[in-house]
Amino acid sequence: MSRASPRYDRRVRLYDTYTRGLVELPPPPGPIGMYFCGPTVYQRIHVGNAIPFVLPLWLKRWLELDGYQTKLVINITDINDKIYDAAPGASAKLSTDATAWYIEDTGLLGLGRPDVEPTAVETVPDQIRTISALVDAGHAYESDGDVYYRVGSFPEYGRLSGQNPDQVEEQEPNARKEDPRDFALWKANKPTEDTWWDSPWGRGRPGWHIECSVMAEKHLGPEFEIHGGGLDLVFPHHENELAQSRALGHGFAHIWTHNGLLRFGGEKMSKSVGNVVSLREALDRWGREALLVFFLSGHWRKPLDYTDETMAAARAQWTDFVASVYDPSEERPARGWEALAEALEDDFNTPEALAILHEWRAAGQLELMKRGLSVFGLEIERVEPPAEVNVFKEARDAARAERNFEAADDNRARIEEHGWTVRDRPDGSVLVPKP
Ligand SMILES: [Zn+2]
Structure with missing residues (x-):
């Protein structure tokens, strides 16, 4: 069957951070692989964290209507400094609980789920293999049980975030690095960290950036269409993901989409400012x-x-x-x-x-x-008002016809007590559910 149809004269275009311009998707059916960075699970997600969940699910729904095949991966970061810091000695329990909260709260949005929701923990063996490949290729080195990415070995470093490779911001300074720009792929176990995995470099755990490179490629292959996340992830997180994957010769993402961040009365929503509203609170209230x-x-x-x-x-x-x-x-x-x-x-x-x-x-x-x-997942199902509400409506119509406004108002109040409201039209009144 031919897919030729006038609507495909146009293509879907998305703004790409890497090229700083609009990039066209291939024509339908694609496929369109999409990876969006999901939450670090150490508390209930805030309402702004819902954007990189809602946006890709909407995009997926739209692309499928447009004739595309899609695969959406949103990961769960369940190994991270923030989790160790939030629950010393009990990080695994906290990440398990917070993963359940995340699934529950985002489920209430009613948009369905991504095709795959991988966790960092389940991908550790794959991450160890990728780190070994980077070490073998000279793009990474071991130092005292840690493994660092050698930024100087990747000339394109800094391009996604628009930095000169020689003047890249230093990341997590420490004396074990060859170069202050280098970043950790593997971190040796510390006494305060209650989870660890064995590796060729000893006991430890992966860094955040390698987790995402590996989860994306495991489920979408070495080259895919879209990688998204909040604007705050461009540097260092996505710059580092790109450097890790491209250094191994993988094409990785064609388009980088970075969503704007939620503000709260003009201020950034963050735990340190103390103005955080959880997604759950926002859903309950609105x-x-x-x-x-x-x-x-x-x-x-x-x-x-x-x-x-x-x-x-x-x-x-x-x-x-x-x-x-x-x-x-x-x-x-x-x-x-x-x-x-x-x-x-x-x-x-x-x-x-x-x-x-x-x-x-x-x-x-x-x-x-x-x-x-x-x-966009918004459905309106018409429901009929209960019989007693219709009775009040008829009584109100009759009272109005007799210009008995007191009785009319009385019946309106009863209608509203039942969760409905009445609207007057030129051809008579209608009942509408009250917001
Ligand atoms: Zn990520």
Whole structure:
């Protein structure tokens, strides 16, 4: 069967940090391998950590509708300094618990799960093999039970993060390195670390960067389309991943997508500032739909501001979409599905997509609106009001007809007590679920 269709005259384009420009994906069906850096599991994830989960799942849904085959890998970092620091002597228990919280909380977003969610722990033997290959090739060296990557051996180092290779920032200074730019691939066991693995260099554990290079290649092969993560991961994490994999002659990712970070009233959300809101708290307070509309409202490359005002605005938008199914606008001509496709093909422009969804809502184009919302995991199922609410509505209509506004208000209050609200239209009143 031919795939020729006018819509494939255009291609999906995404902004790539490495080339600092838009890069086209190959034509459908791809395949499109995607690796996004997942959480370090030592606490409940904060609402900003949900962005590199939501974005790739949306992208996957959209690409599949566009005729692509995709494979999405989001890892779980369960060996890391932060976990040892957060639970001295009990790091394995903490990482197991925090992994369960992460699966539970992201599950509540209702977007399904990535195809593979590998953990660092299950990939340690693969990591040891890759580190050995880097040592054999002269790109790494052992020093007192640690193994370091030799940055000077990889001339492209610094290119992803836009640094001159000779003036790269020093990483985790220590005297065991040949060069202050070098970074650890393997760290010898310390008395404060309660988990370790045997290796050709003695007991120890892998560094964070090699974990991701190896998990990505294990599940997507040595070359794949998209590698994503938060903007704060460009350096050193992704610069180091790239250096490790390319030094072995692997193509690794073609496109590097870095999402903007969540801000909290203009400030960075972080544990040290003390303004962290967990994903779970955000879901409990606002609901999954408002949160997803909030994420849609910002371009993935830009910072997004989480405040009571921006969340209330997102919830109001969702309320408008729901109400339109009960109280639709009069049908008018509007742009077609192609408009949404164009917005998403152009660097996955979700604010533009959201504007189109509202355009369809306002034009009474409910089938297009519902189909568009479902791309982002937003479904509106029309439910019928309970019989007693209909009784109050009829009583209110009758009271209004008699200009008995006191009785009308009384019945409105009863309708609202039952979780519904009444809206007046030129052709009579309608019931709409209360937000
Ligand atoms: Zn990573």
